[in-house]
Amino acid sequence: MKSNYDAVVIGTGFGGAVAACRLAQAGLKVGILERGRRYPKGSFPRDWSNPANGWLWSNEQGLFDLKPINEMTIIQGAGYGGGSLIYANVHLRAPADLFAAGWPRGYSRAALDPYYDLVAYMLDIKPITASAHLGMPPKTTAMKSVADKLGRSAQFCYPNLAVDFGAPRQTHQNKFNVTQEGCNYCGECDIGCNYLAKNTLDLNYLALAEQHGADAAIQCAVARIEQSANGYKVIYKDYRAGGGEYFIEAANVFVCAGAVNSTELLLRCRDQYKTLPNLSAQLGNGYSGNGDFLAFAFDTSQALQPSNGPTITTGIVYDRGQGANRVWFIFEEGGYPKAIAGLLQLLNPAAEGLGGIAIMTKSELEKAIRTAGAANRASAGVSRSMVFLAMGRDKANGRIRLSPLTRELSVEWDVASNQPLYEAETGLSYDIASALGGKAAFNPFWQRLHLPASVHNLGGCTMADDAAHGVTDANGEVFGYRGLYVLDGGILPAATGVNPSHTIAAVAERNVEAAIRRLRGDSAWRAPQAALARPVIDPLSQLTIPAGSTMAPTTATIGLGFTETMKGFFDPGHVPSDDYIGAEQAGQRNNCHVDFTLTITFPDLDAALADSAHPGIANGIVQVDGFTDSNGAPVSNGVFNLFVDAGQVNERRMLYALPFIGADGKPYLLDGFKDVKDHGSFDVWAATSTLYTVIRAGHERTGAIVATGIMHILIPDFMHQLTTFQVAGTSDPVKQAAAVARFGDLFMGTLWDVFAVPRLPH
Ligand SMILES: Cc1cc2nc3c(=O)[nH]c(=O)nc-3n(C[C@H](O)[C@H](O)[C@H](O)COP(=O)(O)OP(=O)(O)OC[C@H]3O[C@@H](n4cnc5c(N)ncnc54)[C@H](O)[C@@H]3O)c2cc1C
Ligand code: SF4
Structure with missing residues (x-):
């Protein structure tokens, strides 16, 4: 790394990859700092006998960053490509009505659509129905039948996926001259695709950034940001060099470390190191877990083969009620790697599993899962089970904060005010498990401790029209700090309800364009690929919601x-x-x-x-x-x-x-x-x-x-x-x-x- 850049980008997820790519294409000198590793073909961890071997960021900068914080379990990716390395590839646009409230001026679905189209071009998204080589996975077909059986076919869709559906196990060059393979349906998307068949950010946006001269340093975690004569000094720990502290300077800094990490970094800069003391009082507010809800079906009548096909291939939208009582979520099926089938059986209500154990704390539950999991590695029942992931419009009323005395990171999450959403998600899980001829089970941390888990963390550094209501302006520039931006999921001011990466990337495209126009003094600057992008029809826009509402779940959760x-x-x-x-x-x-x-x-x-x-x-x-x-x-x-x-x-x-x-x-x-x-x-x-x-x-x-x-x-x-x-x-x-x-x-x-x-x- 050099000691000075025009722009430093912190993190390489959906916000950071877009920012780094466009800034480099615009001719700026760009430095990228990423705390995780690079994952070339075949390098994702697969040592199931040792949780410390490559899996956790806390262990030598492994792939997953799990933060079992007090009121929410937070799951994020760590690596060059951020969450894209382990995500389920789903790209859906936030429906138009979502932008009606809470978003700063200038945001609407129509205004964002050209940026969504651009992201769609870059990540080459398409639904499973475009997979010509291996056909429809059994779980996908089963979910379609379930939607029909439950009278929900008009709300059923095949979401767009950032997956290469070319010939399986055959290599080819993608449009950015990077080698990829076609998807072979191995079902391991959520633990990293060892075949480079997922269109992860390192294979497109980040590859382009480096082709345009960006310098990327991995295993470098930013510890704090200070103001300096020429802008900002970014201090980071370089784990390749034993964790020693180094710094680089830049007039412009793009904080893209993901909603929770960006918020934590800025909170520490404001409250602990006092290097950015004038950050808005709103910092940390507006956190959302995107209504994430994890459930399971076991002992289904039909073999669903959950390890066959990309992790998620279908969605069913639920939209019921009006105004403050409206409940909106999407219910997606989830596959999983064969290797964790035995562990999942622990949650099978028909199995001994965790039943009857009086578990009262997180560590007791973790220990019970570890102990029972070690004794239950066999993959019995793998075919007749399924993971469900529902996500929806929660109230985004959480708060990320540092404990005033210990400075520990904490997340306050109000389960009670979001309970109607969780109840409906529970009810539909029961309905769908039963329509599959099986039994529903739920995330044990939720069931036992009422601790939700989120893989779709948003907010904390929200955009707003002024500093009294948010941390950044509508372009992601931090109020009071010229040249300091947040461009990741942290700036979204509301839950997207759908999987958020598409919106995070589209907003980043919009905002980095505005930043480049200002920095370059060129009000007409556009991403070079904007001219190649074509309008894409989002599957959700083709669904029909019956007047007023979709049906209530037949299984009421009392x-x-x-x-x-x-x-x-x-x-x-x-x-x-x-x-x-x-x-x-x-x-x-x-x-x-x-x-x-x-x-x-x-x-x-x-x-x-x-x-x-x-x-x-x-x-x-x-x-x-x-x-x-x-x-x-x-x-x-x-x-x-x-x-x-x-x-x-x-x-x-x-x-x-x-x-x-x-x-x-x-x-x-x-x-x-x-x-x-x-x-x-x-x-x-x-x-x-x-x-x-x-x-x-x-x-x-x-x-x-x-x-x-x-x-x-x-x-x-x-x-x-x-x-x-x-x-x-x-x-x-x-x-x-x-x-x-x-x-x-x-x-x-x-x-x-x-x-x-x-x-x-x-
Ligand atoms: C298992 C799983 C499945 C998912 N499936 C989907 C899906 O199908 N569709 C969807 O839309 N979303 C999905 N998500 C969510 C999606 O991954 C996130 O919403 C998205 O990645 C967030 O983008 P981001 O740019 O805000 O941050 P991230 O993608 O999290 O990127 C942040 C980056 O910053 C790095 N970083 C953090 N702190 C520092 C630091 N201090 N210094 C340097 N670097 C740092 C991180 O390592 C990471 O690379 C899934 C997530 C998980 C965990
Ligand atoms: S199913 Fe997922 S992990 Fe397996 S090859 Fe396809 S994209 Fe890669």
Whole structure:
């Protein structure tokens, strides 16, 4: 790398590749910094026995960057080509109505269409129906039949894919003189195509950038940006040189590290290093997981051969309701590599899998998956299963932030306000799994912990008409910092609903054109390929949405929730730490209070009742003297297990795991259990209303115990609790009453088993 460039591009995903290509074509001196590796033909990781061998960016700059952050699991690509290396190749345009609200002036579908056409030309997109050599994969045909069977054919489409459908395993030159092969349907798109049959960004935009003189440095992660006399100083860690820090200078910097990483980088520059102190207060706001929702079908009646064909080939649009109540999403089938079939079987409701394990924290769930996965590598059932990926218009109301005290990255995600979208996605997953003759299953992190996962992260550095509403202007230039741009998914001000890469690239084409026109003083500059691009019909524009709405799912997802308040006393540092009664007495003497008010929800009641760990989600406020301030600390996505086996026939436990951040900025866990058994006096009330509680350091149940106590439900609070039961997902009073009755049956039935059955004459 040289020490000085006209423009430095950080990251090589859909924003960065477009920016680097066009800036280099416009004659600027361009330097590219990419934190991941290059992946020449055949080099993607395939060592299934060792997760550290090439898979994770955190391990010697591997392919995937997994960020299991507090309220969202974030999955991103790392490598020269960004997310395109591991994405499912789907290119769909955001429908016209999406641009009606939230976007800065100048944006509309009509205005963006020429840029979409340009991206379509560059990435040579076409649907699976254009695949002349290997025909339609069985999963594709099955999804078409399902759409017909469910009366959803008018909303079914074959999305455009950035896949080379030339003759399989035969090489040829693409239009940028780069060697590629035709797709052979190996089904490994999401772990990198070892045949170069995906039209990934390194084979088109980035190849052109380098052909036009751009310098690219890989395994170089930008750590911060400072202002300098000539513009900006970009400081990066070069992992090829042991992680040492270096810098380059440029008048123009294009931050294209992906929504989460770009936002984190800028947050650190504003709040930690104070090198860009005037970045908008909106930085971090407007995060969206694009309504991502992961589900599965198992034991389908027909062999779907999910490992045959590109990962995604079909979509079904769901569009129901109006205004704030509108729910819009697209439901896509997902193939997967044969090698992970055994692991996926863990989630099969019919298999032993994870069923019944009282998992309350992320690390416990990860460990259970690792352990069960290691024992279950066989690919049984691979043919009769499918992955589903739904994505939709969530409220983009998340927030990426740095914890004020620890500076750790966190994402706040409001599950409750996005629940109608998740409910409809759940319902359609049930319908489609059942139409395939199989059973639905769901992302275990969602089902157990209500932790969504997103591969389509957007927002955080959103575009707006002014700095009070966003971080960059409508061209991606950061308010208050001339020549500093964000040009990746971070600037999109709303969920696209569809797979977002096409829109990220089209917006980058639009915005880099504006930047080049300014830098070159040439108001007519256009990308050289713009003249070659032809209008492309987006498959979504050919769908029919019946007046008002598509049908509701036939499987309604009924949820149930109630509010619970508990109060008690505790003793910090009590020894021994399991002397609950002694700790309670000490707490009473010292006036050391602990209390919480939680809303406990079972968003999919029937799934929770069927799971022997009966997991619910707990949100609310916990107040612990000396640990939180007097207003308490929020608990989000805590876990509640209604009744789990306690090892004895007539004994169950109710479990609470409530993570919170203390006033000292450190993480803690309120870890409690109710010991539901007959202690000899038939005292059902005491057993179900006494919570033996410890406070642990950290958010895990392995954390050191720092306090012990006991909490109780007081009678007035219980009387109030009974009035708080609410049923979601149906307005039919009969169905609402039936849902409460199903919950009551489980509750009372378990108490009957525990307290009455042992006393019955045998
Ligand atoms: C499994 C999977 C399947 C997907 N399928 C689809 C699909 O079919 N269609 C679709 O539209 N989208 C899909 N996506 C999402 C898509 O990949 C992203 O939306 C898209 O890549 C985002 O583009 P971007 O330019 O914002 O960032 P990215 O593509 O994430 O690019 C960011 C780049 O910046 C680099 N970087 C990050 N931090 C730094 C740093 N500090 N210094 C230097 N470099 C840095 C990263 O390594 C990366 O190369 C999928 C994603 C995944 C994970
Ligand atoms: S199915 Fe995907 S990974 Fe396999 S050859 Fe085709 S594009 Fe490549």
